[in-house]
Amino acid sequence: MLIDSVVIKLVRAGAGVGPDYTLAIYGNGTVTYEGRDNVKVEGDIKESISDEKIMELLTEFKDSGFFSFESNYLTAGTQGKSLIIISITMPTGNGNTITKKITHYLGDENVPKELIALENKIDKIVGTERWIGKSLESGRFKSRNEKDENRKKPIEGAGKKNVIIAVFVSIILVSIVLIYFTMDFGEQDNSSNQIDIEDDYLIPEITKYTTASSVTDFKIFNPESNFEPGDTIYVYFEYINVSIDENEACDIKIDLEFSLNENIIHETSFSETEYNNYLSYAVPTEESWEIGLYDVKLTLTDQVSSKKVSSTISFVLSEKTLVITKLLSVGSQPTIGDYDPKDDFVIGETVYIYQEYEGFTVDENNDCSLYLFVRVIGNDKEVYYNTTNVTDSSFKGYAWWFTPDESWPSTQYLVISYIMDRFTSESYLEDTMFTIS
Numbered sequence: 155m156l157i158d159s160v161v162i163k164l165v166r167a168g169a170g171v172g173p174d175y176t177l178a179i180y181g182n183g184t185v186t187y188e189g190r191d192n193v194k195v196e197g198d199i200k201e202s203i204s205d206e207k208i209m210e211l212l213t214e215f216k217d218s219g220f221f222s223f224e225s226n227y228l229t230a231g232t233q234g235k236s237l238i239i240i241s242i243t244m245p246t247g248n249g250n251t252i253t254k255k256i257t258h259y260l261g262d263e264n265v266p267k268e269l270i271a272l273e274n275k276i277d278k279i280v281g282t283e284r285w286i287g288k289s290l291e292s293g294r295f296k297s298r299n300e301k302d303e304n305r306k307k308p309i310e311g312a313g314k315k316n317v318i319i320a321v322f323v324s325i326i327l328v329s330i331v332l333i334y335f336t337m338d339f340g341e342q343d344n345s346s347n348q349i350d351i352e353d354d355y356l357i358p359e360i361t362k363y364t365t366a367s368s369v370t371d372f373k374i375f376n377p378e379s380n381f382e383p384g385d386t387i388y389v390y391f392e393y394i395n396v397s398i399d400e401n402e403a404c405d406i407k408i409d410l411e412f413s414l415n416e417n418i419i420h421e422t423s424f425s426e427t428e429y430n431n432y433l434s435y436a437v438p439t440e441e442s443w444e445i446g447l448y449d450v451k452l453t454l455t456d457q458v459s460s461k462k463v464s465s466t467i468s469f470v471l472s473e474k475t476l477v478i479t480k481l482l483s484v485g486s487q488p489t490i491g492d493y494d495p496k497d498d499f500v501i502g503e504t505v506y507i508y509q510e511y512e513g514f515t516v517d518e519n520n521d522c523s524l525y526l527f528v529r530v531i532g533n534d535k536e537v538y539y540n541t542t543n544v545t546d547s548s549f550k551g552y553a554w555w556f557t558p559d560e561s562w563p564s565t566q567y568l569v570i571s572y573i574m575d576r577f578t579s580e581s582y583l584e585d586t587m588f589t590i591s
Contacts, residue, residue: 157181164276165239167561172236173286187285194287207279218272221357227258227265228536236260240273257535358456358463362392365469369434379469379583383439392432397458404429409453414446445472447581476580480510481571483588490551497588501558507569510551515577522547523576528554532567564590
């Protein structure tokens with residue numbers, strides 16, 4: 155059945171304070187739990203829940219508005235707090251599946267309260283309190299020696315009558331599942347409880363998004379994140395999961411906002427009816443554009459389904475005097491001019507991000523004033539963020555380091571490095587990649 159393809163995941167990375175565990179729920183009723191830190195039960199547990207609870211979880215996802223939320227809520231200043239990742243994988247009815255994942259920090263005021271309620275509801279339905287020793291709604295930890303009140307007890311008087319009742323209930327539940335998840339999405343039940351996979355779970359997705367110095371065709375472009383005043387900036391993106399009719403036509407709207415320090419400098423909107431899987435937009439910078447770090451917010455709206463998705467990237471506009479001359483991942487503690495390039499790591503192995511830079515301003519005391527930050531992103535989530543200030547002009551390079559743990563998926567990671575000269579406000583942005591396998 156289609157419902158067997160459903161996978162719900164909830165990850166709480168406690169950052170050394172809150173409970174740290176991963177919960178996975180499968181459409182066939184299987185539940186897996188991995189407790190890591192600040193939990194009552196550490197290690198792996200495998201159990202099962204009823205079909206009724208699976209249907210209750212799916213209804214909670216639909217009613218919460220989960221598929222209308224943004225993919226990330228990573229507001230500056232919330233880094234270092236507990237990280238929460240929630241996702242659901244659903245069948246589309248044509249043999250494929252789609253996944254919606256949301257990442258946010260605990261305490262971020264921009265996170266919808268409905269999302270927090272959904273996460274707590276997942277824990278409640280599965281009953282994770284018996285493993286983590288804490289009610290996430292009450293915030294109370296249990297001690298490891300405290301009696302677990304959720305422990306299963308034998309049912310007194312269980313016999314043939316109870317077996318017959320259990321079989322009857324199971325038949326009813328399977329029938330409900332068959333009605334809710336039918337291969338024929340053309341026939342829609344008018345019941346308010348029907349979960350329409352095609353309508354509710356086919357959400358537009360931006361699969362690639364970048365600024366470029368030129369774009370000539372699909373996947374033929376020159377990625378660039380550093381521009382000079384007067385340059386033409388190209389925005390290039392690829393997308394999937396939009397409504398397409400029998401003539402391979404779509405109806406999507408694109409909104410672009412260019413902003414500096416949260417002030418909109420340029421914005422535009424346009425529509426597209428020919429489905430090409432990619433689009434680009436060119437905007438020439440003007441003298442009125444100040445130098446600095448710009449954000450470009452892209453919002454794609456499927457005007458047939460009214461579903462939309464947003465994503466934001468950054469670029470630097472400067473005179474290019476300041477430049478990052480080297481940025482790469484290395485396998486051991488580097489020094490200026492002495493480093494060991496490495497781009498493939500394993501969990502538990504320390505990753506060093508090494509960079510060199512030049513073209514910054516020095517004052518009469520031979521001091522500089524540089525601001526640096528680095529971001530590491532994998533599977534559309536920020537897994538590492540750090541900043542520093544440099545005042546010693548003899549330092550013409552810097553190294554960041556971190557050690558990926560089990561919460562880091564095996565995938566390719568994007569490293570974004572930014573440097574700004576506070577004396578001149580010039581800045582530069584560079585990126586590189588490494589892999590955890």
